[in-house]
Amino acid sequence: MNRKDENSDIINNYGDFRLSVAPMMDWTDRHCRYFHRLLSSRTLLYTEMVTAPALVRGGALHLLDHSTQEHPVALQLGGSDPQELAQAAILGEQAGYDEVNLNCGCPSDRVQSGTFGAVLMREPGRVADCVSAMREVVDVDVTVKCRIGVDEQDPTEVLPDFLEQIRASGCRRVIIHARKAWLQGLSPKENRDIPSLDYALVHQMKAAFPDLHISVNGGITSLTQARAMLDAGLDGVMIGRAAYHHPAEILADADRLIFQTGQTVDPFEVVRKMVPYVERHLASGGRLHQITRHMLGLFAGRPGARSWRRMLSEGAVRKDAGPMIMLQALESVLSAAQEDAAV
Missing domain, CATH: 1.20.120.1460 (Four Helix Bundle (Hemerythrin (Met), subunit A))
Structure with missing residues (x-):
């Protein structure tokens, strides 16, 4: 099966990916997504991270359960083996997901021990291989969510190289969490707030890679902030905790303010x-x-x-x-x- 080189069909059906709700473990399950969809018809929703081994080796296909009302909805996968991820991507496409996203940003001990998540920022070549393997077998868009770097890495050196390699593999959309992940010394909770955000670097990456659709994630708590990011040239904004804890504030006005369609939802x-x-x-x-x-x-x-x-x-x-x-x-x-x- 040949992967579509352009995501125009998805854009025509579901908008331009200007706003999305971040994948969040224990939070963005199918019930949460159904609820969020009632607040916004256009915002792209993501599953919790589902590991490729759980699907391929464990046969846990119930993790793919979702309702047709959730669309547009993306499946986020965790893994680092190209062929296993390819098999998981096929399962995701067969289940009806509109996008498969590779997690290269989660800093938890669990994902580190499984050699995926943020630790993959150290292996852009492997990430590129994973993206290529998935794109070869599915027609839905294959995207990447990443950090700007990990631990002692210099993001100004690491991130451009990372983006260059995944772009060469055919990835055309990337979500960048605009802060480093510290794999040693900080808990996953602390990694949501420490170290400081570097939005300027994300804007620099958009200037350096104009052909990539780049969304920014991290620390965005309002539609006003989201609009400012979009007006400044970024292609999309992903909001996490604020969308979960204040769903009406973020999502009820999203269709009107971000997508210029529809009315404020009651x-x-x-x-x-x-x-x-x-x-x-x-x-x-x-x-x-x-x-x-x-x-x-x-x-x-x-x-x-x-x-x-x-x-x-x-x-x-x-x-x-x-x-x-x-x-x-x-x-x-x-x-x-x-x-x-x-x-």
Whole structure:
């Protein structure tokens, strides 16, 4: 199967990748993505990282489960063996994902021991081989998410070489987390905030590689910041924790402000639209809190937000919890909003 050299078909169907929500372990599961899709129809969503060995050797195909409503949605893979990644990419394409992304940025001990994630910043040749192997067997876009370097590396030397090699392998889209990863001495949590961000270097890479579609990731907490990055010449912006903890603030206005399509989405209506999804999940044996844990920040900064979080946190874990818990919590927010408006 020959890989398409251009991603024009995907762009025509799903927009220009100007905004995406970062892949986040334990957070961006299928329930989170369904919820986020109701807030924005255009933002590109990513799975949690799925390891190629889990799919190919472990047969854990349930990790690929997702709903058709999530599109556009990308599968992020972890791995370092080209042929195994190629097999995993085939499985991802067969499952219906719109993109396969290679993780070259996660700094956790788990990925280091498996020789993938941020440690691959030391092996751009291997990354290029992995990209080539995947592109040879799938038609969906193959992309890379990376850091600007690791440990003692000089990002001004390492990053250009890394991008040059993956570009030569056929990669045309890359997401750059604009900070180093310290594989020794810092925890994965600390690596989200230390060392400092270097947005200027990412802009320099866009100038040096104008043919690459470059998105920036790291420390972006508002659509205003995202717009500024785009206006300054970057092709895309990926937002992580802010989109998760403040989903309405980031995603409800994304289609209008970032993609210039649609209207601001009403978060109250989103809750109501989640009810059928919740009912299907419960009917299949699932639990309410598996969904609502991703919705706790929906009304962050608004009257009633504390009541919303409390009612969901306490009520959704009960064995008999159903969508009524969610609707009752919504009523508390509506009441708080009405009281605030009357003041």
